[in-house]
Amino acid sequence: MSTPAVAHLQTKFDRDLCERFHYYMLLMRELEDRIENKLYRQGKVVGGCYTGRGQEAIPVGSAILSRPGDWLTPSHRDMAALLIRGITPEEILAQYMGRATGLTKGRDGNMHMGCAERHCVPIISSIGASIPIAGGLAFAMRYRGESNVVFNYSGDGASSRGDWHEGLNMAAVMNLPIVYLCNNNLYAYSTPLDKQMKVADIADRVAGYGIPAEIVNGNDVLAIYEASKRAVEHARAGKGPYFIECKTFRMSGHSAHDPADYVPNQLREEWSRKDPILMLQKYMVENLGADEQDFVDMRKRVLDKISGAVEWALEQPFPDPATLEDDVYAPA
Amino acid sequence: MSTPAVAHLQTKFDRDLCERFHYYMLLMRELEDRIENKLYRQGKVVGGCYTGRGQEAIPVGSAILSRPGDWLTPSHRDMAALLIRGITPEEILAQYMGRATGLTKGRDGNMHMGCAERHCVPIISSIGASIPIAGGLAFAMRYRGESNVVFNYSGDGASSRGDWHEGLNMAAVMNLPIVYLCNNNLYAYSTPLDKQMKVADIADRVAGYGIPAEIVNGNDVLAIYEASKRAVEHARAGKGPYFIECKTFRMSGHSAHDPADYVPNQLREEWSRKDPILMLQKYMVENLGADEQDFVDMRKRVLDKISGAVEWALEQPFPDPATLEDDVYAPA
Amino acid sequence: MAETTYVEAIRQGIWEEMERDDTVFVMGEDVAVYGGAFKITKGMLERFGELRVVDTPLAESGIVGAGTGAAINGLRPVLEMQFADFMACGFDQITNFAAKCRYRWGQAIPMVIRAPAGGNIHGGPFHSQNVEMPYVHTPGLKVVQPSTAYDAKGLIKAAIRDDDPVIFLEHKYLYRSVKEELPTQEYTVPIGEAGVRREGSDISIISYGWMVHVALEAAENAAEEGISVEVLDLRTLVPLDRQAILDTAKKTSKVVLLHEDTLTGGLGGELAGIISEHAFDYLDGPLVRIAAPDTPVPFSDTLERAFLPSVEDVVAKVRWLHRF
Amino acid sequence: MAETTYVEAIRQGIWEEMERDDTVFVMGEDVAVYGGAFKITKGMLERFGELRVVDTPLAESGIVGAGTGAAINGLRPVLEMQFADFMACGFDQITNFAAKCRYRWGQAIPMVIRAPAGGNIHGGPFHSQNVEMPYVHTPGLKVVQPSTAYDAKGLIKAAIRDDDPVIFLEHKYLYRSVKEELPTQEYTVPIGEAGVRREGSDISIISYGWMVHVALEAAENAAEEGISVEVLDLRTLVPLDRQAILDTAKKTSKVVLLHEDTLTGGLGGELAGIISEHAFDYLDGPLVRIAAPDTPVPFSDTLERAFLPSVEDVVAKVRWLHRF
Ligand SMILES: Cc1ncc(C[n+]2csc(CCOP(=O)(O)OP(=O)(O)O)c2C)c(N)n1
Numbered sequence A, B: 001m002s003t004p005a006v007a008h009l010q011t012k013f014d015r016d017l018c019e020r021f022h023y024y025m026l027l028m029r030e031l032e033d034r035i036e037n038k039l040y041r042q043g044k045v046v047g048g049c050y051t052g053r054g055q056e057a058i059p060v061g062s063a064i065l066s067r068p069g070d071w072l073t074p075s076h077r078d079m080a081a082l083l084i085r086g087i088t089p090e091e092i093l094a095q096y097m098g099r100a101t102g103l104t105k106g107r108d109g110n111m112h113m114g115c116a117e118r119h120c121v122p123i124i125s126s127i128g129a130s131i132p133i134a135g136g137l138a139f140a141m142r143y144r145g146e147s148n149v150v151f152n153y154s155g156d157g158a159s160s161r162g163d164w165h166e167g168l169n170m171a172a173v174m175n176l177p178i179v180y181l182c183n184n185n186l187y188a189y190s191t192p193l194d195k196q197m198k199v200a201d202i203a204d205r206v207a208g209y210g211i212p213a214e215i216v217n218g219n220d221v222l223a224i225y226e227a228s229k230r231a232v233e234h235a236r237a238g239k240g241p242y243f244i245e246c247k248t249f250r251m252s253g254h255s256a257h258d259p260a261d262y263v264p265n266q267l268r269e270e271w272s273r274k275d276p277i278l279m280l281q282k283y284m285v286e287n288l289g290a291d292e293q294d295f296v297d298m299r300k301r302v303l304d305k306i307s308g309a310v311e312w313a314l315e316q317p318f319p320d321p322a323t324l325e326d327d328v329y330a331p332a
Numbered sequence C, D: 001m002a003e004t005t006y007v008e009a010i011r012q013g014i015w016e017e018m019e020r021d022d023t024v025f026v027m028g029e030d031v032a033v034y035g036g037a038f039k040i041t042k043g044m045l046e047r048f049g050e051l052r053v054v055d056t057p058l059a060e061s062g063i064v065g066a067g068t069g070a071a072i073n074g075l076r077p078v079l080e081m082q083f084a085d086f087m088a089c090g091f092d093q094i095t096n097f098a099a100k101c102r103y104r105w106g107q108a109i110p111m112v113i114r115a116p117a118g119g120n121i122h123g124g125p126f127h128s129q130n131v132e133m134p135y136v137h138t139p140g141l142k143v144v145q146p147s148t149a150y151d152a153k154g155l156i157k158a159a160i161r162d163d164d165p166v167i168f169l170e171h172k173y174l175y176r177s178v179k180e181e182l183p184t185q186e187y188t189v190p191i192g193e194a195g196v197r198r199e200g201s202d203i204s205i206i207s208y209g210w211m212v213h214v215a216l217e218a219a220e221n222a223a224e225e226g227i228s229v230e231v232l233d234l235r236t237l238v239p240l241d242r243q244a245i246l247d248t249a250k251k252t253s254k255v256v257l258l259h260e261d262t263l264t265g266g267l268g269g270e271l272a273g274i275i276s277e278h279a280f281d282y283l284d285g286p287l288v289r290i291a292a293p294d295t296p297v298p299f300s301d302t303l304e305r306a307f308l309p310s311v312e313d314v315v316a317k318v319r320w321l322h323r324f
């Protein structure tokens, strides 16, 4: 694996922006932690449980650039993208618990959520399927002459799917405004990168479409922000799609039931030293005058928010079975 | 479009080999001509009619290198590959006429033919689907430790399909012995290359798989032979797949009913000057002492063969309706 | 007045909708410059421009996905599959995503997927299939197949206006073999309503697509033998017009279920399920299914003719059932 | 002796076949190092090596295509789809190519596609579907779904030995919820034979998969009310055991068709078609279909419970039909 280009920061990152990064990364981390390590094990969460632990920088550094008219198609490791779009911890928890007030009204579960009003396509379980969908969303933007863009999120495994190929190629040929954020976390379930592809980088795959691609440190929210900014400007200016490969690591099993024995310990240790939240905190301390106490305060704020949300969610009603057959078709 | 590297001939092409090239190219040309311009218009051929006019060098220069244990998955423009494998004009004509003695016993039609014994997978109508199939054939070779290879044929349009991507990627990851011959004839039905992809060459697409690729003049049978030889040696030696992009042109409509108005006249004229059969004949005259009379004789031989085959085929029985339900499943 | 073919009727229907609503656009392989493999979109590029008449790369899953995304973002795509058989390449996008959007997140997908289907054209195993059942089986999709030019135009217009994804199956053999005078006034044909094509009192044939014509011919023949046959054209396969199905079953008490699709898992079973459960007391004879046998669609004429249900097959069964 | 679970029975069946025949190999996502999402292939890598236990990239169409190619070239692939729902991604390869090889060119495709299917596990719309019907509808494919550990082992072995492509649907809820003692001797269960799970004289329930257990429980409850219910487990969906289906229908004259799959286009229709045509004279009541409603599979417990056919649903219908 080639090393990501060292981020050469061009943006002046002010404290305000970094605090927003910090807030969303921490909120995602703690909310998922609560879900996976408490609620799931307590049996309060229904179904499976996928988290983006260690990958928070990717949705945060990118989605923060989105405008209301943009569309996002997050993957199952991008909860912060939903939070940034205004989806609340309450809604997310109600979703995970299968409640009527969850984002899918209990019809779908766990990370398979999104929201039409806030322009987030719910995770499509068929890995890779979101790539052509992103194309269509972007096609409509071009159709109407808007300067909106689509933020598409997917993983390394997705890049082996036919849909990925068909979608990227169409976006290139049609010059569609899409920013692809690929989280290359070295594994697709248990499958390591070298069983997924013979080339070193996903970016190598992208060259064949005529789409500009760059590789960034996926744990460095500042680098992701900068790359995304370049990409978004490119796309908004009508120059077509742009691909960002974010080198990162899944700091958890594939899902809550997976101990991930197949991951060498060394790899886990190596990456735990690159925790994206710690990286950001270090930057804030060294450059923006933040100190430990700020982070403690922030964490408390986040944990309080989550606790409140959990309480709320636990009181939400389960869906009324009488609604079972609603919304399969448009009302007559 | 970048120009194919000028073939730097390393092989000493003797008269015998060139005559075999010539024979198969001419046989394909004339057989297809008879089918398209006579039998089809006379209503003696059933269904559609696809030819590889102008592309004969591709199947000939490659399939001639195949050994009995190899497998071929030709496209609908590679009739010569079947001929080289020993499938006869009689069988082909009976197939086109929907006769019981055709290769599919009248169950499938036109170019959708092949033969298990002669290791030719019948054309799979779903464009691109043969790429994963080639992978499986090659997988079995590796499984048994053979040095056989698979010759896979497809077009430029196929390279946009998801199956193409999934198949090439798996072949690369699993290091399978496959030689891909891509006939880039500038069109997929009416769709020109620049609506198919944003990059200039299909070979650009292949780089992303870690598969070596080269571009050859698809109308130069000698260049194709040389490239195929390199490729086959590579694959037989266990070095994995190899991709050859053959720049060529479809000297016909997509099928017999298509006047191909969408093709600029200039392009048609340009390519008609590059007719692969004329190119080979020129080489044979200039280097191997062949003369016009030899070609006239050869053409006569081929036409006689075809006429005999047509006569035979026209007398073949149509399938017995009583066989309609046979061979859906293995006999109990 | 001039008669309009089935193929031209569909073209007109799409054209009118594109004139009426500028969120409607067509997309597919070879639909723009070439005007489509069957010329349904001919002239549209010139009239509506390349933003609304879009040639794509060869990629069915990509096309369906792009259509779905565009539908989410406010457009009304009319996608063309070059042959219904290749819709299989976009199966995941259609059945796993597009079909479920409304249920999962309340998102309408006002999309039409047009697909030339059916046989009797010597198309063989890859260009003749009847592919309706996997889509009939998928909640969230609507499925339509017109049998006449009038319905073809009216139904494609209704499908384009519909807020759910509609699989619009066009019968290739009917493209140029049926025609009729069409109203000069604008009209649509509502999705979900079957139509009685011929009134009768002894036996009902329930069918759709090309087989409606086979049924009508069989009914004509049977009439000469004094058997009065009613022919119901379903027109829409999802949602099925249960009322019309049960009405005709109850009226005649003897029902033939006819389709061109292969027998096992075909729509005939579904119809048998509905009738045998909800009109049991009315039935005076077995529900007779007539369908193609369970084989791929063969190519050669002798085989294809044996494969496809024929007027004679239908008359024979009608006769048998009448005597029952 | 120890009892063997359904999941373990399948594992043993594959294992034994791999020991017996070295052309048998397994391939799929996460099947080797990880041993499969449901651990069916656990330990096989260590025993059989990486040539015969093959992790693939994330590419269902590629996997099915590779399996088909390998089958053409003399191997007997056992492919795993991580969830049956994602088989949709390989739909073209399965239905358009693999299924037709024998018919088109006499080429056997001795391939098994294993797919964990079904609900009652809070899997939601993408991890709970019953996908049998598109494959039942495709001539050239066989389709199997065992309901017991005994059958699971016997049928997977038969499927691997079969010379046609077999879609082998495993019910996820049964994986660990059913178990039994298995014979120490080797055995197979023939494809194409249904099994009477409970003899009865008043009413027949025809079902398969998890619903067989629901039917048996319902039969037990009905017995307390004096209704004698026969339960037929189809086991194989293609080829259907028509004889067994018609036998039980003729025996009891009242039939309930039960499946977990959604109603419209489900197997219940096909069964109704067969019975209403070929056992009409024997029927003393409507053919009653019990199935999931036509919606995506919902996630939340309250919804999923309402969605899935229950013992109570079945008992109620049995009672109704008995009184008919
Ligand atoms: C088409 C398809 N096949 C298989 C699966 C099962 N599955 C869910 S996530 C996953 C791995 C995805 O890997 P990657 O794209 O790298 O994303 P990551 O989970 O690593 O973020 C698999 C195999 C699926 N959801 N869809």
Ligand SMILES: Cc1ncc(C[n+]2csc(CCOP(=O)(O)OP(=O)(O)O)c2C)c(N)n1
Residues within 6 Å of the ligand: B075, B077, B125, B126, B127, B154, B155, B156, B157, B158, B159, B183, B185, B187, B188, B189, B250, C029, C058, C060, C082, C083, C086, C089
């Ligand atoms: C999956 C699929 N989609 C559409 C078609 C219809 N079709 C047949 S050939 C063809 C064009 C193929 O182009 P290319 O791969 O470049 O091969 P060429 O015909 O130029 O040799 C199309 C669109 C098909 N056969 N399969």
Ligand SMILES: [Mg+2]
Residues within 6 Å of the ligand: A155, A156, A157, A183, A184, A185, A186, A187, A188, A189
């Ligand atoms: Mg990954």
Ligand SMILES: [Mg+2]
Residues within 6 Å of the ligand: B155, B156, B157, B183, B184, B185, B186, B187, B188, B189
């Ligand atoms: Mg081409």
